[in-house]
Amino acid sequence: MAETRVVSVRPLGALDGSEGYEVQTECSTSLLGRPRRRFTAKNVIFSAGVMGTVRLLFQCREAGHLPNLSTQLGRYVDVYKRQPANG
Numbered sequence: 035m036a037e038t039r040v041v042s043v044r045p046l047g048a049l050d051g052s053e054g055y056e057v058q059t060e061c062s063t064s065l066l067g068r069p070r071r072r073f074t075a076k077n078v079i080f081s082a083g084v085m086g087t088v089r090l091l092f093q094c095r096e097a098g099h100l101p102n103l104s105t106q107l108g109r110y111v112d113v114y115k116r117q118p119a120n121g
């Protein structure tokens with residue numbers, strides 16, 4: 035959805051997600067306030083790119099919404115290293 039940022043994903047009921055998830059979003063472009071919306075889904079696929087997904091997962095873990103996320107989260111994120119122009 036355009037101009038929409040996911041700010042929270044949390045299980046509905048059981049922590050294992052067997053009862054689905056609640057997804058909270060906010061408008062990513064609003065200058066005055068950031069109205070939130072709430073969606074529910076049976077399953078959620080994180081596809082916010084490398085940095086967006088890791089950031090969101092950290093937010094969810096730190097807020098206690100996805101407490102079972104591994105402590106290894108973010109440890110092996112890498113980025114392309116610049117290659118010298120001459121090889």
Ligand SMILES: Cc1cc2nc3c(=O)[nH]c(=O)nc-3n(C[C@H](O)[C@H](O)[C@H](O)COP(=O)(O)OP(=O)(O)OC[C@H]3O[C@@H](n4cnc5c(N)ncnc54)[C@H](O)[C@@H]3O)c2cc1C
Binds near residue numbers: 040
């Ligand atoms: C400089 C550069 C050059 C590249 N060149 C090539 C190439 O030539 N050929 C090739 O095959 N690949 C190339 N790639 C790799 C390619 O861009 C990625 O593999 C591909 O875009 C990954 O797609 P994605 O959908 O997983 O993530 P992205 O394309 O990164 O899409 C993630 C989207 O999620 C959004 N998002 C982030 N956080 C949130 C949030 N909390 N809520 C909602 N939305 C969010 C972002 O705004 C973004 O629109 C290149 C990458 C870079 C950085």
